[in-house]
Each structure stands twice: as C-alpha cells, then as structure tokens.
Amino acid sequence: xxxxxxxLGIMGKPMSKNLLTAGYRLVxxxxxxxxxxxxxxxxxxxxxxxxxxxxxxxxVVTMLPNSPHxxxxxxxxxxxxxxxxxxxxxxxxxxxxxxxxxxxxxxxAEKGVEMLDAPVSGGEPKAIDGxxxxxxxxxxxxxxxxxxxxxxxxxxxxxxxxxxxxxxxKLANQxxxxxxxxxxxxxxxxxAKAGVRPDLVYQAIRGGLAGSxxxxxxxxxxxxxxxxxxxxxxxHIKDLGNVLETSREIGVPLPMTAAVMEMMxxxxxxxxxxADHCSLVRHYERMAHIEVNR
Ligand code: NAD
Numbered sequence: 001x002x003x004x005x006x007x008l009g010i011m012g013k014p015m016s017k018n019l020l021t022a023g024y025r026l027v028x029x030x031x032x033x034x035x036x037x038x039x040x041x042x043x044x045x046x047x048x049x050x051x052x053x054x055x056x057x058x059x060v061v062t063m064l065p066n067s068p069h070x071x072x073x074x075x076x077x078x079x080x081x082x083x084x085x086x087x088x089x090x091x092x093x094x095x096x097x098x099x100x101x102x103x104x105x106x107x108x109a110e111k112g113v114e115m116l117d118a119p120v121s122g123g124e125p126k127a128i129d130g131x132x133x134x135x136x137x138x139x140x141x142x143x144x145x146x147x148x149x150x151x152x153x154x155x156x157x158x159x160x161x162x163x164x165x166x167x168x169x170k171l172a173n174q175x176x177x178x179x180x181x182x183x184x185x186x187x188x189x190x191x192a193k194a195g196v197r198p199d200l201v202y203q204a205i206r207g208g209l210a211g212s213x214x215x216x217x218x219x220x221x222x223x224x225x226x227x228x229x230x231x232x233x234x235x236h237i238k239d240l241g242n243v244l245e246t247s248r249e250i251g252v253p254l255p256m257t258a259a260v261m262e263m264m265x266x267x268x269x270x271x272x273x274x275a276d277h278c279s280l281v282r283h284y285e286r287m288a289h290i291e292v293n294r
Pocket of ligand 1: 006007008012029031063064065069072095096120121122123231235
C-alpha cells in the first residue's frame with residue numbers, strides 16, 4: 001500500500017517518519033521544501049502537488065493547521081480531489097471544525113473517495129515516539145481498513161462515531177484542557193498573592209480531587225517560568241474558535257470556554273501567541289500584580 005502524506009510540520013514530519021519506519025512506501029508534499037528534503041533523504045518520494053500525491057497513492061494523510069488549509073489541499077487547484085478516485089481514502093489528522101470535515105467528506109464522496117477525520121492529541125513528543133491518541137470519525141469498515149496505518153503513529157486509535165465525530169472529540173478535549181489551565185492559573189495566583197508558596201500548594205493538592213494531568217504537566221513549567229511551546233496559544237485559539245463556531249451552529253452555550261478564549265486573545269495581543277498555552281497564567285498575574293514562582 002502506498003501512502004501520501006501532506007503537511008510535514010511539527011506533527012506531520014515525525015508522524016510520516018514513523019510510517020516509513022513501519023515499512024510503508026511514502027509520497028510526501030508540503031509547501032515548505034525543507035521537510036520534504038528531509039523525508040526524501042529517508043526514502044520517501046516527493047510530489048509537486050496534492051493532486052500528484054493522490055494520483056500515486058491509495059491513502060492520503062493530511063496534517064495541516066486548520067479547516068481552510070485542508071479545504072485548499074483537498075478541493076483547491078491541483079488538489080487531492082483532482083488526483084483521487086474510487087477505492088482511495090483520505091485520512092485528515094488535522095484538528096479542524098467538525099462541520100468542515102463533513103463538507104470535505106461529502107465533496108470527496110462525490111468522486112467515490114472515502115474519508116476519516118482522525119485528529120490527534122499528545123503533541124510533538126508523542127508524535128516522535130509514535131504514541132499519539134487518535135480519535136476517529138467515519139465509516140466502521142473504512143476505520144478497520146485504516147486502523148493498522150494509524151496505529152503505526154499512535155498508542156491508541158478509537159473510533160468515536162461517523163464523519164466529524166473525531167473532531168468533536170478533539171474539540172471536547174481542547175475545552176477540558178483550556179479550562180484546566182485557567183483553573184490552575186487562578187489557583188496558583190490566588191495562593192501566591194495569599195502569601196503561601198505555590199510549589200507547596202501544588203504538592204499538597206495534586207494527589208486529591210484537584211489533581212489532573214494538566215496540573216502535573218503545566219504547574220511545574222509555570223513555577224519554573226518555562227513558556228516555550230509545547231502547544232502554542234495561537235493553536236489553542238484556533239481550536240477554541242472552532243469550538244465556539246460549532247457551538248453556535250448546534251445551539252450550545254459555552255460560557256467558560258468563551259471567557260478563556262478572550263483571555264487567550266489578550267495574551268496573544270501581549271505578543272505571546274507563540275508561547276505555550278500555560279502562559280495564560282501571565283494574564284492572571286498581570287491582573288493580580290503577582291508572579292507565580294517556586
Ligand atoms: P505546523 O504549522 O507545524 O505544520 C503544518 C504544516 O502544513 C507546515 O509544514 C506547513 O508548511 C504545511 N502546510 C500549510 N498549508 C499547506 C498547503 N496548502 N499545502 C501543503 N502543506 C501546507 O502545525 P502542527 O503543529 O504540525 O499541527 C498540525 C495540526 O495538528 C493542527 O491542526 C494542530 O492543531 C494539530 N495538533 C498539534 C499539536 C501540537 O502540539 N503541535 C498537538 C495535537 C494536534
């Protein structure tokens with residue numbers, strides 16, 4: 001089976017390397033030439049357009065920033081749709097709006113092409129280790145056929161429903177993470193301003209009901225003032241934008257998500273869009289005139 005891979009950024013490059021390691025023949029494309037060269041040196045074939053990737057491959061994986069990029073790659077000029085036909089499959093592993101996934105899937109279906117939306121969580125370290133979590137939307141038989149391919153990049157691959165369901169799960173994940181970071185920020189700033197050492201508060205509460213993966217991953221970074229990404233504020237704003245767009249379409253008020261979105265926007269305006277999302281704490285620190293240190 002020949003696999004196409006489009007989008008060789010922070011996530012796509014290590015994911016495609018893991019496919020090569022697993023023995024798949026690969027054809028790659030990115031608008032940026034540097035990662036294409038790197039993959040070519042490892043044995044991948046390079047293509048000049050998404051159309052060429054689709055013409056040469058049975059399955060095309062996309063790992064792009066957001067909905068407009070996936071739409072452009074699939075249905076824009078020299079897009080996947082021009083090179084694809086019946087029997088081929090697109091697996092979009094980008095985090096995009098679920099409604100966009102459904103639109104793209106129905107465009108592909110008109111040409112007899114199957115699609116899975118299969119966003120991931122885990123970030124760059126797990127992309128490198130091949131231990132991502134993949135949440136998949138799409139037909140059961142297509143999922144089963146593509147399972148071994150996705151498993152070559154992941155520790156867990158779970159089908160959560162039909163087309164768009166993978167991105168609904170991913171956006172739910174991003175709500176939980178954003179609100180956890182906000183709660184952690186409020187708690188640490190509160191403790192610091194009350195004159196109690198945040199590192200001792202963290203040690204005291206992490207084993208109880210307040211403990212969480214977010215608290216363990218992010219509280220030490222905040223106290224050590226390490227704000228390099230990780231997962232950028234700009235990408236979290238993109239995801240919460242997709243959450244709020246979807247919530248308006250389906251009629252679900254999300255007051256907490258909307259509030260955290262506005263604080264992330266404020267952090268971006270302060271020039272921290274490329275910092276890790278735990279830099280949300282700096283918004284709270286400015287409001288309270290206190291810094292969270294060990
Ligand atoms: P990135 O910006 O590093 O990579 C995107 C790649 O797509 C770049 O190499 C870019 O050149 C390429 N690209 C953009 N437009 C293109 C086009 N029209 N044709 C071909 N290539 C094009 O982003 P990333 O961090 O790899 O994230 C990719 C997706 O994965 C996003 O949806 C993101 O939200 C999601 N994600 C990221 C992380 C993370 O920690 N970085 C974690 C989980 C999920």
